[in-house]
Amino acid sequence: GNSVTQMEGPVTLSEEAFLTINCTYTATGYPSLFWYVQYPGEGLQLLLKATKADDKGSNKGFEATYRKETTSFHLEKGSVQVSDSAVYFCALTNAGGTSYGKLTFGQGTILTVHP
């Protein structure tokens, strides 16, 4: 079956530091990959996605590249802000068919950014 493994947290950084949150996956076929973010008191929101190998998803300064050879989708940001403090979830779905909204999530990584 499908599975997603994220680096263990929590992660604590100073403002303007470089961020990497590792994500690796196991899936059959060619899954689509996502990063969702959950800010305090809010619902999960899609941050970025990539639907095929070597695609790079990007949004709000965050980037992640779909690496099929290493089954990874690491999240990076060059300079974090206090407002980036949130829980980040890596997720996948098997593209095609009718189950594309059925996501498999990692356990989440708590990010705290200090001024």
Add this chain to the structure above:
Amino acid sequence: DTGVSQDPRHKITKRGQNVTFRCDPISEHNRLYWYRQTLGQGPEFLTYFQNEAQLEKSRLLSDRFSAERPKGSFSTLEIQRTEQGDSAMYLCASSLGLTNEKLFFGSGTQLSVL
């Protein structure tokens, strides 16, 4: 776009009681999903609807759980004879039903079973 709304935000119940949660999706969205999230874990898929049809149910959804989406609008998730292991955040999400599109999540209903 008023977002996905869930009611109630919090529910405390005693073991053995029945509980029902409601989800109102974004109005034009024909897909609706239920997920469950326990502390320190990512959400786990429970079930989803295409309009009023329930198309898939996870093995996590025991026979004590039932979900409906009458007329393809709002949905309800009922848990009968609650157990302490049912304590979790229950999340609802909706989408237009297109491949690889994003899901819009509600803020969830936090269930505590005493």
